[in-house]
Amino acid sequence: MKTNDVIMQFTAKLVFFIIFFFAVHLFFAGHYTPGGGFVGGLVTASAIVLLIIAFDLKTVQTILPINYINMVAIGLILALGTAAFSMFTGKPFFTHYYDYFNLPILGKTSLHTAALFDLGVYLVVVGVTMTIIQTIGEDE
């Protein structure tokens, strides 16, 4: 029996973008204020889960055709690569580099390699959470 979920589906479509933006904000806020890769990844995963609840697994997979297991692999390579990069220059493992750059629009910005490591963490968290939920959800 299919009920008419017009309210739920429309609201989910709208709220998804708000939650996703909040997740990106959390990710970038992590260096100086509370937040970071782990929380951002979990909030992103929760936004996708909201879509899955409002629609269904197959619809969401056609909307977001992401292979989450590959996402975990890419995240691990990013995190390890950022950590191992300094070994090639004779510095210890996990030495981070940062500097201030004058970007064309943003002006003076501090770029830190810890952000790349955080991006790896973010991808791993999103991938693992979504893999768990999809694997459980597909079991009929």
Next chain:
Amino acid sequence: MSFQILLNLFLAFLWMFLSSNYSLSRFIIGFLLGLALIIAFRKFFKSRLYIDRVWSVIKLSFLFIKELILANVSVLVLVLRPRLELQPAFFKYDTKLTEDWEITLLSSLITLTPGTVVVHVSDDSKSLYIHVLDSNDIDETIDSIKNTFEKAILEVSRS
């Protein structure tokens, strides 16, 4: 409507490029000039002015705040009565709205004003099933929904 907004933005950018001064104040002046032009030549457009629609949205939000306060006061009066003489009931409300966002907005507005809760939308999205707290004045409730929320939403969405 979206064409008018794009045209207005384009005119604002054109104004910035003409005066070769790329600041926010220039952009705002250009935007206001473009708006004045669009209002002056409103006979050219098939749909209504977008500023009209913005005004309708503002009116709808004020109406919602007013209704929210009034309805909460009425529920407070109901709760504080020594004897509850309520007659809860379900009724079907046929709506004229067709779009998904309109139905969602109307249902949210009905649910957020106490005394009425939308419990189900029919499969063809033509009618809402509403639970009402006091069934003595159902016709009054239907009329109030029709004349306030539905009218205001139609006001926003008509082209």
